[in-house]
Amino acid sequence: QKVSEGDQSVSVTNDGATILRSVMLDNAAAKVLVDIAKVQDDEVGDGTTSVAVFCGELLREAEKLVNERIHPQTIAAGWRIAKNIAKKALEESAIDNSKNDDLFKEDLVRIAKTTLSSKLLTHEKEYFANLAVDAVMRLKGSNNLEHVQIMKKAGGQLRNSYLEDGFLLDKQIGVGQPKRVENAKVLIANTSMDTDKIKIYGSRVKVDSMNKVAEIEEAEKDKMRKKCEKIIAHGANVFINRQLIYNLPESIFAERGIMAIEHADFDGVERLAAVLGGEVASTFDHPELVTLGECDVVEEIMIGEDKVIRMGGCKSGEACTIVLRGASSHLLDEAERSLHDALCVLQATVKEPRIIRGGGCSEILMALAIDREVENTPGKKAIAMTAFARALRAMPAPIADNGGFDSAELVTQLRAKHAAGGADWGLDMEKGKIADMSELGITESFKSKYQVLMSASEAAEMILRVDDIIKCAPRQRNEGY
Numbered sequence: 001q002k003v004s005e006g007d008q009s010v011s012v013t014n015d016g017a018t019i020l021r022s023v024m025l026d027n028a029a030a031k032v033l034v035d036i037a038k039v040q041d042d043e044v045g046d047g048t049t050s051v052a053v054f055c056g057e058l059l060r061e062a063e064k065l066v067n068e069r070i071h072p073q074t075i076a077a078g079w080r081i082a083k084n085i086a087k088k089a090l091e092e093s094a095i096d097n098s099k100n101d102d103l104f105k106e107d108l109v110r111i112a113k114t115t116l117s118s119k120l121l122t123h124e125k126e127y128f129a130n131l132a133v134d135a136v137m138r139l140k141g142s143n144n145l146e147h148v149q150i151m152k153k154a155g156g157q158l159r160n161s162y163l164e165d166g167f168l169l170d171k172q173i174g175v176g177q178p179k180r181v182e183n184a185k186v187l188i189a190n191t192s193m194d195t196d197k198i199k200i201y202g203s204r205v206k207v208d209s210m211n212k213v214a215e216i217e218e219a220e221k222d223k224m225r226k227k228c229e230k231i232i233a234h235g236a237n238v239f240i241n242r243q244l245i246y247n248l249p250e251s252i253f254a255e256r257g258i259m260a261i262e263h264a265d266f267d268g269v270e271r272l273a274a275v276l277g278g279e280v281a282s283t284f285d286h287p288e289l290v291t292l293g294e295c296d297v298v299e300e301i302m303i304g305e306d307k308v309i310r311m312g313g314c315k316s317g318e319a320c321t322i323v324l325r326g327a328s329s330h331l332l333d334e335a336e337r338s339l340h341d342a343l344c345v346l347q348a349t350v351k352e353p354r355i356i357r358g359g360g361c362s363e364i365l366m367a368l369a370i371d372r373e374v375e376n377t378p379g380k381k382a383i384a385m386t387a388f389a390r391a392l393r394a395m396p397a398p399i400a401d402n403g404g405f406d407s408a409e410l411v412t413q414l415r416a417k418h419a420a421g422g423a424d425w426g427l428d429m430e431k432g433k434i435a436d437m438s439e440l441g442i443t444e445s446f447k448s449k450y451q452v453l454m455s456a457s458e459a460a461e462m463i464l465r466v467d468d469i470i471k472c473a474p475r476q477r478n479e480g481y
Helices: 016-022 028-043 048-067 072-093 101-117 120-138 210-232 247-255 266-276 329-351 361-374 381-393 396-402 407-419 446-464
Strands: 148-154 162-164 167-169 180-189 238-241 259-261 293-303 306-314 320-326 354-357 425-428 433-436 443-445
Touching: 016 028, 016 048, 028 048, 028 446, 048 072, 048 381, 048 446, 072 354, 072 361, 072 381, 072 446, 101 120, 101 329, 101 354, 101 443, 120 148, 120 162, 120 320, 120 329, 148 167, 148 329, 167 266, 167 320, 180 266, 210 247, 247 259, 266 293, 266 306, 320 329, 329 443, 329 446, 354 361, 354 446, 361 381, 361 407, 361 425, 396 407, 396 425, 407 425, 407 433, 443 446
Parallel strands: 148 320, 180 238, 238 259
Antiparallel strands: 162 320, 167 306, 180 293, 293 306, 354 443, 425 433
């Protein structure tokens, strides 16, 4: 639950960044952890919890070393060597299937499944993973997640969620206007269509008869009619406005058989312009300069109890809408966060197509590479490197704990397996033992893991270098209060 005065809302989530954003913190080091979780969320979308946990583990190890009288500079130097070794090991273990479309799509589905495994959608992960991959594949590398709209409608079950090819707008069509338009030419506008009432703010008009008032109103209406004529001159048969459309212009559009949709909120208008390939117009004097949006059909459909407007066959076929159904608003919010994480990771993977094995496999792999190098490193730096490897090895432990298994037993088994050459092995949480990740298809994005390694080690090093925290002295209070 958020604790601020104005916002008492309750969120049910296990998304690391969402939790950390909602918590009021006073500790300076804790704020650094929140920041890296936010950056991870913006950069990759997934791994927000991992990055905070890994940074915490590094700091725990650093505390032990500082207590053993090892200087923070030495620790930082050792960590930096260890980080580079880990980075190299991670890069060497990465696989790139981007040349083969079928294999790459399979990888994307696996990554989405791995991401959704720790989320609310885990029971339907097969279904939602395919949904997310289809949505990202439609973007055709444009990497603009704005084009993927997520619409939440309470009711039904999570299983009833689906991917709508066209674009859905949660608005109403005006009264007496056509409910279905084929081969639509869409004019998208951001202009006020509510001036059929007198609006002269801050000035007073004195008239000596009611007729004059009627004349002023008639002039206003006439102005509106001319504006509507200009809009109709563009040759569009669907008019979508960001602001209100009052009764008079609505009736004019209805007479001409034009579908008018009002109050499509701002991101709705921007997204529509991108999807329909049109542009947002505010003045209508030069129809030849305005690009109209195009789509095959604009119609009204029902989702559950609500009517929404569907645009099918859009000009840039990159857009789609994911309709989420679920029992309650909390459930839908969490489902949206989970799906957003999956979409972000997939988008990052399309940009950086390398993948790695999940299930704690890559952490143990990196720790092993560091341990091998420690043997050849003289001086105190080697102790810091061992600590870095220990922190990496602590990462798979929560996976085993969350599955209800003995983490110490499984992680040591995994470590022995890797030392014996089983570089693809990780934790299988279905059966509670170690298994080959390539056979189980547990895959993670290289970008996500790389970002976790870099952000956490840099943040931990920064906190480690802090000598003292300076705070403003609390205000002196007078006695008697």
